Amino acid sequence: MKTIIINIVLCAMLCTMVACDSWLDTTPPSQVPEEDQFDNEFGFRQALIGCYIGMADVDLYGKQLTWYSVEMQSGQYTIHTQAQVYAMGTYQYTTERALAVLGSVWQKAYNVIANANNALKFIDKRQGVLDPVSYRMIKGELLAIRGMLHFDLMRLYGYGNLANRTDKSTRLTIPYVTDYDKEMTLQQTYDKTIELVIKDLTDALELLDDEPITGKHPEDYYDALNDDGFFNDRTFRLNYFAVKALLARMYMWEGSNASIALARQEALDVIREGERLGLYQWITTDVVSTDPIHSTEHITSLNIPAFTDRLSDYFLYNFLEGTEYNAIKLSEGGLGNIYYETGTGENADYRMEKLFFRNSNGSYTPLKLAQDRSSGYLKLNRMPLIRLPEMYLIVAESYLRGANIDLTEAVSYLKTLREKRSNYIDISGYTRDELLTCLMNEYRREFLCEGVSFFYFKRIGTADIPNSTVGMSDEKYLWPYPAIEREMGRVQ
Numbered sequence: 066m067k068t069i070i071i072n073i074v075l076c077a078m079l080c081t082m083v084a085c086d087s088w089l090d091t092t093p094p095s096q097v098p099e100e101d102q103f104d105n106e107f108g109f110r111q112a113l114i115g116c117y118i119g120m121a122d123v124d125l126y127g128k129q130l131t132w133y134s135v136e137m138q139s140g141q142y143t144i145h146t147q148a149q150v151y152a153m154g155t156y157q158y159t160t161e162r163a164l165a166v167l168g169s170v171w172q173k174a175y176n177v178i179a180n181a182n183n184a185l186k187f188i189d190k191r192q193g194v195l196d197p198v199s200y201r202m203i204k205g206e207l208l209a210i211r212g213m214l215h216f217d218l219m220r221l222y223g224y225g226n227l228a229n230r231t232d233k234s235t236r237l238t239i240p241y242v243t244d245y246d247k248e249m250t251l252q253q254t255y256d257k258t259i260e261l262v263i264k265d266l267t268d269a270l271e272l273l274d275d276e277p278i279t280g281k282h283p284e285d286y287y288d289a290l291n292d293d294g295f296f297n298d299r300t301f302r303l304n305y306f307a308v309k310a311l312l313a314r315m316y317m318w319e320g321s322n323a324s325i326a327l328a329r330q331e332a333l334d335v336i337r338e339g340e341r342l343g344l345y346q347w348i349t350t351d352v353v354s355t356d357p358i359h360s361t362e363h364i365t366s367l368n369i370p371a372f373t374d375r376l377s378d379y380f381l382y383n384f385l386e387g388t389e390y391n392a393i394k395l396s397e398g399g400l401g402n403i404y405y406e407t408g409t410g411e412n413a414d415y416r417m418e419k420l421f422f423r424n425s426n427g428s429y430t431p432l433k434l435a436q437d438r439s440s441g442y443l444k445l446n447r448m449p450l451i452r453l454p455e456m457y458l459i460v461a462e463s464y465l466r467g468a469n470i471d472l473t474e475a476v477s478y479l480k481t482l483r484e485k486r487s488n489y490i491d492i493s494g495y496t497r498d499e500l501l502t503c504l505m506n507e508y509r510r511e512f513l514c515e516g517v518s519f520f521y522f523k524r525i526g527t528a529d530i531p532n533s534t535v536g537m538s539d540e541k542y543l544w545p546y547p548a549i550e551r552e553m554g555r556v557q
Contacts, residue, residue: 103184103187103188103191103194104191104194105194106194106195106196106199109184109187109188109191109195109199109203110199110203110295112180112181112183112184112207113184113203113206113207115180116177116180116181116184116207116210117210117301117302117367119173119176119177119180120177120210120214120367121367121368121369121448122173123375124166124169124170124172124173125170125173125174125177126367126448126450127367127369127375127448128375129166129169129170130170130217130221130516131448131450131514131515131516132376132393132434132448132514132515132516133150133379133516134150134153134154134166134170135221135516135519135520136513136514136515136516136518136519137150137153137154137393138153138154138156138519139509139516139518139519139522139530140522140530140531140532140533140535141395141399141403141509141513141518141532141533142154142393142394142395142399143394143395143396143399143428145390145391145392147390148390148391148392149162149390149391150391153166155535156535156540156541158544158545164547164548167544167545167546167547168547168548168549170221170544171218171222171546171547171550172547174214174217174218175218175242177210177214178210178211178214178215178242179242179245181207181208181210181211181214182211182242182243182244182245183245184203184207185204185207185208185211185245186244186245188200188203188204188207189204196290198275198287198290199290201272201273201275201276202272202273202276202296204272205268205269205270205271205272205273205276205308206269206273206302206303208265208266208268208269208272209265209266209269209273209303209307209308209311210303211243211265212261212262212263212264212265212266212269212311213266213303213311215239215241215242215258215261215262215265216262216311216314216315216318218239219238219239219255219258219259219262220318220520220523220524221544222238222239222543222544222545222546222557223238223239223255223258223543223557224236224238224255224539224542224543224557225318225523225524225525225526225539225542226320226523226524226525226526227255227318227319227320227524228319228320228321229320229526230255232255233254233255233256233259234254234255234256235254236254236255237252237253237254237556237557238252238253238254238255238258238557239252239253239258240252240253240555241253241257241258241261241262243261249553252555252556259315259318259319262315263312263315266308266311266312266315267312269303269308270305270308270309270312273304273305273308274305276296276299276304276305277296277299278299278300278304278305278306278342278344279305279338279342280342300344300363300364300365300366301365301366301367301368302365303365304364304365306334306335306338306339306344306364307364307365307450307451309331309332309334309335310331310332310335310364310365310451310455310456311451312327312328312331313328313329313331313332313335313456313459314328314451314455314459315328316328316331317459317462317463317524318524320524322467322468325462325463325466325467325468326463326467326468326469328459328463329459329460329463329464332456332457332459332460332463333456333460335364335453335456336453336456336457336460339364339453345361345362345363345364345453346361346362347361347362347453347485348360348361348362348485349485350415350418350419350487353415353419353420354419357419357420357432357433357434357435358433358434358447358449359433359449359452360447360449362449362452362453362454363447363449363450363451363452363453364450364451364452364453364456365449365450365451366447366448366449366450367447367448367450368446368447369446369447369448370446371446372434372436372445372446372447372448373436373445376434376436378391379391379392379393380392380393380430380431380434380435381393381394381430382422382424382430383424383425383426384424384426385426386426386428392428392430393430393431394424394428394429394430395421395428395429395431396427396428396429397427397428397429399532400417400421400429402531402532403417403506403509403510403513403531403532404416404417404510406490406506407488407490407510408487408488408489408490411487412487412488412489412490413487413488414483414486414487414488414510415486415487416486416510416511417510418487419432420432420433420513431513431514433513433514433515434448434514449515452512452515454482454485454507454511454512455511455512455517457478457479457481457482458478458479458482458504458507458508458511460474460478461474461475461476461477461478461479461482461500461504462475462504464478465497465500465501465504470497472495472496472497472500475500475504476492476493476495476500479492479500479503479504479507480492480493482507482511483507486510486511505521505527505531506531508521509531509532522537522542523542543557545557
């Protein structure tokens, strides 16, 4: 009989993940048969939150796929040759440390996918044990998790620059696993993988259509279901608007004119509905010092208990140069390269003014993920997965690429973001190429420590990443499959 292995430590973390502590008062046994695990709504809730805990693991969005390996590949940082991340940061995928990362990310991602698939296998069979609203929300989030992880596996272990490739219908990429069994899942082509991601996300969107964050029902509509707080703070989950944002990312990654238009519409929906419902508030220059992670701009994020413990060996202040090999830092020239053309004095971009600590050795430590309780920081232990500014950049880019070029509209969305960061330099007379450079620089400025810029560079096939001395190519952008996958016949 198959069993679900439940990590007791992770179960203790569940309470923090959902911002409540009542629905896990009873600790489950360490091994629960499937037939019993999914015999009631609690079991499905537990399985869903277990997936989020897996996503917050150091091998996924709790480190490697956000502020560490992927971020270091964006070329913005000074990486010591003895740093743990040096091999990944310089695209040396055959080294022992890089191979370990490549294997652990792959394994952990498919482990979370397997857990989601296991719950999905039962949720329709046992639909009667769930409240109809809970059924829709839990199934919708499970599908969104499966779609997101496959999408990011394709973005990492597959080729980028798909808009300029002619073999998307024949070249194979990752296996798209939708069943919970021991059979080997065959690889799919890029076109088929994209189709499967979009199906999972659009199915999720339909199921999440009336969840709390959409405002379609009064707050008390969910009271009977939420007396334990399970559905609180939807920005910690793959909510309705987070799925729309993922679709916007997916369509931009595919890159055809039709997909760019679809990406624009999804991003605009997030922007306009978010504004109408008051879901997101721009962080201002007077608030950023106590909320450097820009928590009120999060469309979706993960709660990572004791996040400080993960960060403390990397984000160092006034450290001794040459001994703290793992320190995450930018050089003065590197910081200036990112933040040139951003104003001075009262009009200086606050991201440069407020989000870096200048060390005595002249390097700069990012403050975005700082967890300094003594300084009154808000929203600790929070790692964003998607933030509102990305939607503005997607809309702006959609007017700079594709079939409907409109420089005025592109300027409008870029200008909004820049002015929210205290950058009032006029870009209204920029050419299309100048605006594309402006767009790229906003990705670099806005998403330091979040792992977003690398995916942007890979998506458009940038040969020369600004600030980097390494010339980029498919071989450097492409994360190789773990050795065991190649031995099983997987091809890239």
